[in-house]
Amino acid sequence: MNNTTLKNISQLLDLSISTVSRALKNHPDISEKTKRRVMELATTMDYEPNANAINLRTNNTRLFGLIVPSISNFFYDTFISSVEEECRKNNYSLMILQSGDDPVIEATSLKLCRQNRVTGLFACISSHTNELEPYIKFKELKIPVIFFDKVPDIKDCNKVCVADAAAARMAADAIIDKKKKKVLALFGSERLLITRKRLAAFKETISAKAPSITVLIDFASNATDAATLTSKYLEQKPDTLFCMSDEILTGAMKAIQKNHLSFPDEISIIAISNGFIPTLYYPEITYVETSGNKLGKLAFSSMMACLEGSTITQELTTETILVEGGSL
Amino acid sequence: MNNTTLKNISQLLDLSISTVSRALKNHPDISEKTKRRVMELATTMDYEPNANAINLRTNNTRLFGLIVPSISNFFYDTFISSVEEECRKNNYSLMILQSGDDPVIEATSLKLCRQNRVTGLFACISSHTNELEPYIKFKELKIPVIFFDKVPDIKDCNKVCVADAAAARMAADAIIDKKKKKVLALFGSERLLITRKRLAAFKETISAKAPSITVLIDFASNATDAATLTSKYLEQKPDTLFCMSDEILTGAMKAIQKNHLSFPDEISIIAISNGFIPTLYYPEITYVETSGNKLGKLAFSSMMACLEGSTITQELTTETILVEGGSL
DNA sequence: AACATTTTCGCAAACGTTTGCTGTGGATAT
């Protein structure tokens, strides 16, 4: 069986296509009686308007593209989840593309978005993307682009980010408040912008407010790495462990468990996190929240602002909060 | 600036639209020279075909719909990730919709899929969906539907599932092999089909092969619940803990940590899991894998089979394997 | 040189909508 069309309905009712079209959208030009006849037949025939035809005719897909390194990720999955929810509530559709952090795939994904005539784009650029040209094409076409999380280093574009510096500062402040003396601070890969930002803010805060604290700093490229490093530094008996991210935290916690260290008695722990991982341990880990959900909602509202004509480009950040577990 | 169209190109080159169209797809009717001229101008003008127009004309969107309770979920995020990847590799697009486990949202999502004329649908039905009618409409329209994970209880439809019974059996076998005597077995909500399946297989295996084992069974509706239950049953000194799912496992592990039980010395642990959570602990938890990634690939290949005309409807399951951590 | 082929391209319809404009009756006002 085929999909029913306006034409089908119009023929069965001996009406014109335009009348049927207008009847279905409750146009005042159509009499109540005809409307009723049309709507009735439409529902019994299970009519669903052809989105492609509508998009073509109106030149307006209510479709957003979203490009992300990976869907299955602590942070991005919650981001995506929020954006999708907002889209649904606002009657937009969403096309989610994974780049795998590969600039080539990212480029073809951008093409796909163009071909589908997205009305807006959420993009998290790959680590090695240096070709920003495809993105400026969007600008030419007046298709708003909201960069999130990993954003390009250029001026006039819209970005939403977690407050990297603020989060690191907040964590440092919490450590200082607790009068800690020797902190093992683990960060992610040194070549990531996010690492550099968090590192700078963390170091700065400590040295400004409590220069007497000893800070052991190192960088892990993944969880396994973090576990190894933690084990190593544990020999120096730090009284506090700070983890820059969830991934680092998971690795470090394995070392903690392996060495049978109880927290917060033998070592205090604090992290910057999306919120889920810290709840897996007992006591729960104290963390500074960088919420994917919040960022998603922020990105969406930023998109809406663009579509409503706002022409100012800005970098927005989510507010960060300290969530007390029992680990600090 | 507007998107460039075939018409634009044709006018600039003093050719007909059809010639340009054919030139771009390397049609043999067109001379090499014109092809070159057309392709050249097309790239400099950054031509991207309008997917909506193509879909409308060819009556073939290469678009799949995917309905899932939630994107941010241990299991579904990996499932989605795999499906998306397969889609990309096979030149399909994917529209992901979250139902929030709400039948109403599920229904409107189905509508959306219809309107967008998806060529196929992956669906995980909500817990309380009893209206299967929208789905049979897809059947009438000859749009293949692949149900995954939570599937309806009817015959002639395609389903892909993790091997619930097999996984539970495998876990039970592992416990029996290790000559355990007293097992605390925690399951999810009793009203879920998945719980009943796993429970039945687990009990059956134990009583068939090692009826002397004492089995303490209870049901938790969430992680917190699981933690409470675990703490309670720990008083009875079970030598083994079995968790039906990742969610249960996370809860139970908090109780283990709270009670400072070391594993596998004081208690052995085994779970059925997607694979990520078990790696968070030290030693890592031994688990029977139910891979979202594998299920995603299975779902996709099942979809391809349908599109290639296969008319047989079947229920496929992923093979399960035991992944040894150090906890058993 | 006349004809047959092949190469190369254009015409026009169709996909399913939306929407500006026009047209028809009938009711109301003058």
Place this chain on the structure above:
DNA sequence: ATATCCACAGCAAACGTTTGCGAAAATGTT
């Protein structure tokens, strides 16, 4: 009675493609 207006509905173009068919130009065959 005529003019005016309103309620209701249809015509037709347009959105950007694809594609069957026909036609002209170029080439090949006697």
